[in-house]
């Protein structure tokens with residue numbers, strides 16, 4: 001059970017907080033000394049915690065400490081909101097520390113961690129504090145439950161230094177009898193699920209308006225999840241499967257089953273599974289304050305379709321809100337998700353979130369078995385379940401219907417006169433040009449911060465994930481004058497699941513963004529080189545996983561906005577798996593006209609290197625174009641194929657992705 005102090009002073013795990021005895025919860029007060037020394041016995045230094053009058057926690061304590069916690073549950077959201085307000089409301093960091101220490105032993109651990117993370121992310125005076133990565137606080141949300149008994153055993157029996165990493169098998173949630181299991185390496189990728197958790201941490205749909213109302217957050221909800229589906233489909237094609245089918249018939253049995261093999265260490269319960277052929281049911285769970293019917297979702301869906309078709313939404317006062325070419329998608333994103341920015345949350349409802357909830361309670365809709373929600377009910381675990389992708393394929397299709405109503409980009413709008421992309425090549429480290437290489441890689445992660453055992457010390461888990469060889473784009477561009485531009489790089493499979501060439505109106509939905517960056521061109525010939533590791537989509541492997549308390553470079557990279565910095569597609573999944581023979585793909589490069597791209601702001605600073613899917617903390621989204629440009633809209637009339645779509649500032653290069661079925665040991 002996670003028993004870390006509120007947050008560890010950086011750089012040294014041998015410090016402990018000196019907790020004022022009156023802060024102890026009632027049950028520990030009689031044995032106060034033993035308890036306070038329990039956490040401090042290995043500490044070389046005690047951090048004083050100032051005594052303030054602790055705020056009443058009231059309703060926040062209604063969520064038992066041993067419950068699961070989900071932001072999809074309105075009551076949990078409300079409690080989190082209260083705690084966030086308390087954390088945001090105190091005067092200074094000392095008081096925050098004090099309140100956090102006081103709350104830590106009383107409040108549900110997941111709720112506490114979430115609220116404190118949000119507060120640290122948004123308080124002006126905590127911008128240089130670290131929060132441990134959630135993989136270290138709650139490893140139980142990311143790893144096969146079998147690991148924890150072994151870890152405990154190792155920690156007790158084997159002295160630190162002699163402990164070998166505990167291997168998590170690559171295939172532990174199902175066998176090959178289940179076709180969907182071919183995608184488990186993607187769905188259960190730790191970095192992928194960390195990214196998703198971070199994204200929703202940065203873009204909550206319900207909290208104080210100042211926290212929710214970030215620039216283009218509705219559009220980013222659409223775009224980040226659109227890219228998830230495009231990438232998932234790319235992986236499906238890599239595995240000889242067809243694209244995911246939308247979850248459309250909400251009365252039909254759901255074919256996909258999922259058995260997560262996760263135990264919640266906080267709730268001391270296994271996460272519920274879903275057998276095949278379950279159907280959505282109305283959910284009525286008093287304890288969670290949830291009463292939702294499948295018909296509610298159908299009504300909301302139909303109203304949203306109406307808004308899309310008419311190009312008009314209505315707000316609470318009945319006013320007509322046009323879904324314009326530029327802002328319509330943002331309005332729709334907030335409406336569909338929904339967030340508190342929805343134009344009318346009563347009328348358009350809470351479609352996407354309710355889908356998560358209804359699916360997550362499919363095994364116990366009226367709480368008669370006292371079971372909690374399944375993995376799709378928590379943003380930290382939702383992407384593990386195959387139904388997540390069917391649900392989000394439906395949600396994405398709503399957005400695509402709207403995009404289908406917008407004017408097409410004309411050739412003039414797409415072109416960048418005077419700029420010609422002459423050639424594009426990819427140099428792959430130690431490999432052949434234009435043949436991307438993927439393989440299995442093992443890595444180790446330390447679990448000890450998320451578990452409470454004696455004696456302490458590191459316990460490593462070794463897991464296997466997809467990886468690719470680093471590569472470099474080489475792009476030759478001719479320009480008739482010195483200028484700036486934005487280089488946009490996308491990748492899609494060359495053919496559909498039957499091996500047929502695509503129509504662009506379908507292929508455009510398959511393009512995954514690989515990178516986007518500003519280029520400065522001189523007059524004449526230019527060669528642009530760019531390394532895969534610098535992608536605007538990803539964060540480096542180390543940032544996804546590292547334990548910040550021990551590896552932070554002094555005075556170097558500031559990890560102040562860690563929770564924001566933790567948002568970013570994991571680098572190890574930048575390139576889809578491909579096939580042993582080499583999956584034929586098309587690499588698309590465009591240099592767009594900076595006049596239509598530029599946002600005038602100073603975006604220097606931290607956490608600006610995974611902006612494509614995550615934006616930049618406290619800044620505007622750094623690209624004025626519609627997200628996904630130029631593939632966010634249906635191609636102009638007369639354009640059926642990618643080749644016909646190209647203007648001189650674009651270029652397509654055939655590449656392939658070759659998967660080598662070999663597992664490499666950890667790098668160090």
Ligand code: CUO
Nearest residue numbers: 196352356379382
């Ligand atoms: Cu990210 Cu449905 O929004 O999970």
